[in-house]
Amino acid sequence: MPQYSVRLPDDGIIFLRDEGEGNPVLFVHGFPLDHSMWNAQMEFLSETHRCLAVDLRGFGQSSVEPGTFLMERMADDLAALLIALKIRKPVTLCGLSMGGYVAWQFWRRHPSMLARLILCDTRAVADTEDARKQRLEAALKLESQGAEFLADAMLPKLYATETRQAQPELIAACRAVMLANPPAGIAAAARGMAERPDVTAWLPKINVPSLLITGEKDAISPVEEMAAIAKAMPDAYQVVIPASGHMAPQEQPTLVNEAISEFLNRAKA
Numbered sequence: 001m002p003q004y005s006v007r008l009p010d011d012g013i014i015f016l017r018d019e020g021e022g023n024p025v026l027f028v029h030g031f032p033l034d035h036s037m038w039n040a041q042m043e044f045l046s047e048t049h050r051c052l053a054v055d056l057r058g059f060g061q062s063s064v065e066p067g068t069f070l071m072e073r074m075a076d077d078l079a080a081l082l083i084a085l086k087i088r089k090p091v092t093l094c095g096l097s098m099g100g101y102v103a104w105q106f107w108r109r110h111p112s113m114l115a116r117l118i119l120c121d122t123r124a125v126a127d128t129e130d131a132r133k134q135r136l137e138a139a140l141k142l143e144s145q146g147a148e149f150l151a152d153a154m155l156p157k158l159y160a161t162e163t164r165q166a167q168p169e170l171i172a173a174c175r176a177v178m179l180a181n182p183p184a185g186i187a188a189a190a191r192g193m194a195e196r197p198d199v200t201a202w203l204p205k206i207n208v209p210s211l212l213i214t215g216e217k218d219a220i221s222p223v224e225e226m227a228a229i230a231k232a233m234p235d236a237y238q239v240v241i242p243a244s245g246h247m248a249p250q251e252q253p254t255l256v257n258e259a260i261s262e263f264l265n266r267a268k269a
């Protein structure tokens with residue numbers, strides 16, 4: 001399993017797993033996770049595609065920029081990474097939740113590098129004032145206490161009840177990833193998410209073929225909210241994944257892999 005780090009022109013380091021050959025698919029994880037959330041997709045799709053799963057800056061084995069790290073900067077990191085890797089073909093960008101917030105920015109800032117979008121369990125709206133305040137408080141707490149409290153608060157919201165009951169090892173592995181991430185990096189991304197804009201007005205202009213995947217029981221980006229996003233985009237459709245919460249690619253990997261595979265076949269780059 002090839003994994004390595006790339007130094008970007010601003011000296012940031014991005015760690016990634018890079019497997020397979022063919023049209024590139026770039027996987028962008030959610031908050032506060034790392035590239036390993038895509039393991040099942042990497043294994044399946046690397047048979048037919050070049051699959052790249054990154055640790056965003058601040059996460060996993062990538063470098064940390066403390067303070068506030070905006071979604072725009074994360075998108076620029078991805079563009080710089082593709083340039084460094086000499087990947088000239090426009091990519092399919094597959095982002096979950098925070099990875100989707102980054103995907104909106106990638107479309108806006110690097111359109112010539114984007115062929116298609118796969119948006120998993122994500123939102124187009126900005127934070128409410130209350131959510132923003134909570135994120136900023138969490139960022140401070142992360143810096144002083146570490147990520148334990150965040151893992152306790154987030155895990156029940158990320159996974160469907162049946163997943164938590166049937167796959168305790170998956171939840172334990174996710175918790176371990178959260179606790180291994182550098183708290184200063186998680187805090188910087190939390191502040192970055194608090195600053196993110198409402199992109200609803202962009203949706204009618206995003207005309208790349210797009211697949212929206214939503215766990216049936218997603219409590220963070222509910223089915224109806226993502227259905228409205230798909231409706232507002234000119235070339236998008238939604239697939240709802242049964243028996244799944246916010247982490248559909250991990251909770252129901254076979255169904256998600258099928259949905260992605262069908263999309264990639266029907267919207268050949």
Ligand code: MLT
Pocket residue numbers: 029030031032096097098099193220246
């Ligand atoms: C994620 O899964 O990336 C988070 O739920 C995103 C968020 O907190 O808005």
